[in-house]
Each structure stands twice: as C-alpha cells, then as structure tokens.
Amino acid sequence: MQNASDFTIDFMKALKRRSQCPISSSLEIWGDKWSLLIIRDLMFNKKLTYGDLLKTEEKISTNILANRLVMLENHGLIQKLVHPESKAKVLYQLTPKGVDLIPVIVEINLWAEKYFTLTEEKKSLIKEIKMDKEKFILDSMNSLLQP
Amino acid sequence: MQNASDFTIDFMKALKRRSQCPISSSLEIWGDKWSLLIIRDLMFNKKLTYGDLLKTEEKISTNILANRLVMLENHGLIQKLVHPESKAKVLYQLTPKGVDLIPVIVEINLWAEKYFTLTEEKKSLIKEIKMDKEKFILDSMNSLLQP
DNA sequence: AAAATCACTTGCATTTTGCAAGTAAATTAA
DNA sequence: TTAATTTACTTGCAAAATGCAAGTGATTTT
Numbered sequence: 001m002q003n004a005s006d007f008t009i010d011f012m013k014a015l016k017r018r019s020q021c022p023i024s025s026s027l028e029i030w031g032d033k034w035s036l037l038i039i040r041d042l043m044f045n046k047k048l049t050y051g052d053l054l055k056t057e058e059k060i061s062t063n064i065l066a067n068r069l070v071m072l073e074n075h076g077l078i079q080k081l082v083h084p085e086s087k088a089k090v091l092y093q094l095t096p097k098g099v100d101l102i103p104v105i106v107e108i109n110l111w112a113e114k115y116f117t118l119t120e121e122k123k124s125l126i127k128e129i130k131m132d133k134e135k136f137i138l139d140s141m142n143s144l145l146q147p
Numbered sequence: 148m149q150n151a152s153d154f155t156i157d158f159m160k161a162l163k164r165r166s167q168c169p170i171s172s173s174l175e176i177w178g179d180k181w182s183l184l185i186i187r188d189l190m191f192n193k194k195l196t197y198g199d200l201l202k203t204e205e206k207i208s209t210n211i212l213a214n215r216l217v218m219l220e221n222h223g224l225i226q227k228l229v230h231p232e233s234k235a236k237v238l239y240q241l242t243p244k245g246v247d248l249i250p251v252i253v254e255i256n257l258w259a260e261k262y263f264t265l266t267e268e269k270k271s272l273i274k275e276i277k278m279d280k281e282k283f284i285l286d287s288m289n290s291l292l293q294p
Numbered sequence: 295a296a297a298a299t300c301a302c303t304t305g306c307a308t309t310t311t312g313c314a315a316g317t318a319a320a321t322t323a324a
Numbered sequence: 325t326t327a328a329t330t331t332a333c334t335t336g337c338a339a340a341a342t343g344c345a346a347g348t349g350a351t352t353t354t
Contacts, residue, residue, distance in 0.1 A: 235299070297353080
C-alpha cells in the first residue's frame with residue numbers, strides 16, 4: 001500500500017502549503033484527530049514504543065499510528081531511538097520542535113477543562129497548570145529536553 | 148446526502164468520546180485540517196458569511212465548509228446571525244466557547260513562527276503577540292465578546 | 295422578467311480511516 | 325534447538341471523508 005515512493009509523494013504534498021498562514025501550515029502537519037494525541041503521550045512519558053502508543057485509551061489503528069509516526073518523524077517533531085534492551089523494539093521521543101508544541105497542548109487542556117467533564121486525574125493536572133502556567137510549561141519543556 | 152437524521156447520527160457520534168482525555172475530546176470537535184481555520188477567520192473578522200469563508204487563501208470546498216460550520220455551530224463554538232441587509236445571507240460569529248480558543252490559536256502562531264517562513268504581515272502580527280501575549284489574548288477576547 | 299448571488303446540496307472519483315489479518319525479524323519459552 | 329510469542333509494521337477491504345464541480349431553490353440585482 002504505502003511504499004517509499006507513495007510516501008514521498010504524500011510528504012512532498014505536505015510540504016506544498018495551502019497558504020502562508022501559520023495556522024494553516026501547522027494544521028497541514030498535525031491537524032488531524034490523532035497526531036496531537038501522540039505528542040501528548042510523548043510529552044507525559046518521554047519515550048514510548050510503537051506498542052505503548054497502540055495501547056492508549058483511544059485505540060488508534062495500527063496503520064494510522066504507523067502513518068502518523070512517519071509523518072511526525074519526517075516533519076521533525078519526533079525521533080526514533082535505539083531501544084537499550086531489544087533490537088525488535090523502537091523508541092520514539094519528541095524533538096525540540098515537538099517539545100515546542102507543549103504550550104499548544106497546555107492551552108487545549110485549559111480550554112477543554114472549561115467545556116468538558118474530566119476525570120479527577122485530569123482535573124488535578126489542570127489545577128497544577130493553573131497554579132503557574134508558564135512555570136509548568138518551562139518545567140515540562142526542560143524535563144523533556146534533557147537526556 | 149447529509150440530511151437531518153444523517154447529521155444527527157454524526158453529531159451523536161461526536162458526543163461519544165474516545166476517551167476522557169481533554170486533548171482527545173477537543174480534537175474530536177475541531178481536530179481536522181479546516182475547523183481552526185474557520186475559528187481563525189472569525190477571530191480576525193468578527194462576523195463572516197459563508198461566501199466570505201469560501202474565499203480564503205486555502206480554498207475550502209463548499210461541502211466541507213458547510214459540514215464544518217454545522218459541526219462548529221452544533222458544538223456551540225459559533226453561531227449564526229441574521230444579516231442586516233439581506234435575507235439571502237447568513238452571518239457567522241464566534242460564541243464565548245469559540246472565543247476561548249484564542250489562546251490555542253495564539254500558541255499555534257508562536258510555534259509556527261519558529262518553524263515556518265512567514266509573510267511580513269504574519270510576522271508583524273506575531274511580533275505584536277510577543278510584545279505582551281496575555282494582553283493580546285485579553286484584548287482579542289474582549290473585542291470579540293462585545294456586540 | 296432575466297440574470298446574478300446566496301447558502302448550501304449532490305454526484306462522483308479519490309483519499310483516508312478503521313478493522314482485522316498478515317509478515318519478517320527478534321525474543322522468549324519449551 | 326525448535327516452537328511459540330512479541331515486535332513493528334504492512335496489507336486487503338469496506339466504510340467514511342475529502343475535493344471537484346455542477347446543481348438547486350430562495351433572494352437580490354440588473
């Protein structure tokens with residue numbers, strides 16, 4: 001289905017921008033139902049395997065996950081790492097470009113807290129954000145950027 | 148194609164959440180390539196007609212625009228207004244729920260400015276945001292919330 | 295009255311999504 | 325050592341969404 005040259009076509013298509021608008025350009029990379037969920041998971045867990053990402057509550061499909069990981073990797077938001085214990089496993093982590101999406105993730109959380117009913121766990125996370133948003137963002141980014 | 152009962156099914160489907168996660172719940176409403184572009188346009192222009200929204204640089208298709216407008220309206224992010232001059236025209240504007248997405252839009256702009264080449268116009272907008280982000284957000288929201 | 299504009303709707307081809315089975319390489323269990 | 329399991333995808337297929345362009349009924353303009 002999706003072989004190397006098909007993928008290249010998709011990737012090249014994504015490089016051709018609908019407009020010069022920053023919002024539009026961004027949505028072309030991660031404006032779908034799944035990509036920010038992957039960013040979310042890597043933000044909270046630092047390094048995850050393909051299998052870890054498959055097991056989330058939202059139950060992403062294998063082909064969608066594979067496709068999104070390749071897109072995010074090719075756009076420089078995530079990178080693959082060698083797994084310390086197993087050649088069969090791949091680890092993914094955010095790049096600095098991906099880490100820079102944390103303020104977006106934080107603002108989405110704040111918006112959602114206002115309009116959705118959330119679990120106590122999510123509520124306490126958001127309470128923590130609200131105590132000092134900028135500090136939360138900075139700490140999260142620093143934590144993710146060190147090895 | 149999309150009649151009232153088909154639409155109800157779609158809308159009810161969107162109410163059933165993949166998970167309790169705030170990010171996931173949000174993406175289920177506006178996590179696509181087009182919805183935040185509509186929010187963007189209403190943020191900068193306050194009230195727009197269907198035809199105005201069709202004429203943007205990104206060239207959204209008529210069926211996609213119609214579908215997104217209905218979804219955003221049904222989820223309470225935008226509302227329709229009677230046009231002061233014409234029964235043929237409909238005006239759309241952001242509700243407070245939609246206005247509350249401005250911090251998200253702002254953070255996306257800041258992210259994009261770091262990773263894309265932007266026009267001078269967009270650069271100066273972002274320069275203005277950076278001068279005092281919270282003030283920019285507050286002023287934008289207040290401006291949109293008054294009649 | 296005819297033509298143009300408006301907000302959609304529709305037909306159709308293409309693309310994407312989602313389900314579930316498949317595959318080759320690596321690892322673990324027997 | 326062999327067999328079974330795990331891993332990261334890949335694939336086949338049906339359903340759903342997207343995008344192009346024409347269509348439609350109501351309203352407005354010529």
